[in-house]
Amino acid sequence: MTADPFAVELAFERLAAELETETAEHVAGWWRQARAGGPPPPSPASLARASARRLLDEARQVPALTARATPWWRACLVAAVEADPRVSSARAQPWSWSALGPLAAARNRAARALGYDGFIALAADANGAAAAGGAGRDVLDGGPDALAATSAADISLPAVTPGDLLAVAGRLASRLRVDPAGLRVDLGPDHRTFVVTPGRDVRILVSGDRTVSAWLRALHEVGHGLAGATGARPSRAVDEAVATWASDRLTVAADVRELLSVPRPEAVAAAALEARHRRRRAAAVLADFELDLYRDSSGDLDARWQAATAAAGWTRAAAVPPPAFRDDPGAQPAYRAAEDLSGRLDAAIAAGASLIDAIAAVSA
Numbered sequence: 001m002t003a004d005p006f007a008v009e010l011a012f013e014r015l016a017a018e019l020e021t022e023t024a025e026h027v028a029g030w031w032r033q034a035r036a037g038g039p040p041p042p043s044p045a046s047l048a049r050a051s052a053r054r055l056l057d058e059a060r061q062v063p064a065l066t067a068r069a070t071p072w073w074r075a076c077l078v079a080a081v082e083a084d085p086r087v088s089s090a091r092a093q094p095w096s097w098s099a100l101g102p103l104a105a106a107r108n109r110a111a112r113a114l115g116y117d118g119f120i121a122l123a124a125d126a127n128g129a130a131a132a133g134g135a136g137r138d139v140l141d142g143g144p145d146a147l148a149a150t151s152a153a154d155i156s157l158p159a160v161t162p163g164d165l166l167a168v169a170g171r172l173a174s175r176l177r178v179d180p181a182g183l184r185v186d187l188g189p190d191h192r193t194f195v196v197t198p199g200r201d202v203r204i205l206v207s208g209d210r211t212v213s214a215w216l217r218a219l220h221e222v223g224h225g226l227a228g229a230t231g232a233r234p235s236r237a238v239d240e241a242v243a244t245w246a247s248d249r250l251t252v253a254a255d256v257r258e259l260l261s262v263p264r265p266e267a268v269a270a271a272a273l274e275a276r277h278r279r280r281r282a283a284a285v286l287a288d289f290e291l292d293l294y295r296d297s298s299g300d301l302d303a304r305w306q307a308a309t310a311a312a313g314w315t316r317a318a319a320v321p322p323p324a325f326r327d328d329p330g331a332q333p334a335y336r337a338a339e340d341l342s343g344r345l346d347a348a349i350a351a352g353a354s355l356i357d358a359i360a361a362v363s364a
């Protein structure tokens with residue numbers, strides 16, 4: 001039986017209003033917690049409701065509703081997996097390499113119960129990123145000492161302050177034809193952007209520092225902030241691509257000069273380029289590991305991690321798995337996809353597209 005599109009539309013409007021309100025409250029609560037160094041609050045219960053997911057799936061088949069229903073449908077997919085009792089119990093175990101495998105297996109089971117061929121296939125829908133492809137081609141042997149170059153004290157940079165970062169965001173906003181009125185920036189213990197209400201209330205937290213790394217992270221958040229300020233709800237992969245594009249402004253000396261007015265923009269751009277090479281290599285390693293984890297969650301994951309990272313030239317051992325594998329499942333393939341998408345965004349922007357049009361162009 002085909003659902004009546006008018007009935008679907010009415011039900012969707014009610015649900016969308018509920019999701020928008022609950023999500024705005026959740027994100028604002030998360031921002032308050034993050035400023036104080038606290039953990040995120042639990043995600044809205046409505047997102048994990050099976051009836052909500054089914055309705056959103058129907059709504060996105062209605063052409064007039066597709067654009068608005070799709071972001072919510074994506075959010076519901078991961079929420080449903082994380083709300084699965086076996087997943088939440090596996091996630092609550094003390095974090096260790098031996099806890100990672102059962103958590104991945106539980107997510108695979110939960111995704112199969114939703115009709116997917118495992119969790120990575122679900123995450124590809126949820127994040128708008130294919131499960132493969134990537135940034136591996138821009139691999140440079142920066143060597144382990146490249147990190148030191150990035151935070152080198154001899155590159156003279158101003159500290160990241162809320163006022164300066166907002167000014168930088170304003171310059172990028174005018175280039176990208178985004179209204180930055182809804183953006184606010186605060187210093188906090190973490191770097192994160194909170195889109196409370198797209199287009200109207202977008203809050204950036206950055207930790208103030210004067211290194212190239214600190215500015216790269218701050219500009220990454222400015223990218224998320226500008227994407228949020230457009231009013232669009234881009235997929236995770238596209239959102240990360242905008243953040244990547246913004247952070248990569250530091251790799252271009254002319255942009256460094258325009259955005260930061262520092263004495264040696266070329267030195268900043270050189271350090272930022274090295275950081276970008278390392279970031280792309282890390283994105284490829286992490287994405288490959290996460291894909292592999294959900295393909296086969298058995299065996300000695302610690303040893304697999306050591307082998308994968310050693311092959312990439314990483315020297316630091318990890319006593320516990322990166323927390324992103326617990327807290328942000330399926331994100332690594334999205335980060336890797338973002339590396340390629342940011343190049344397409346850059347081309348659209350260079351050709352004169354506004355940010356909202358560039359987002360639409362790469363979301364297709």
Ligand SMILES: [Zn+2]
Pocket residue numbers: 220224240243
């Ligand atoms: Zn990001």
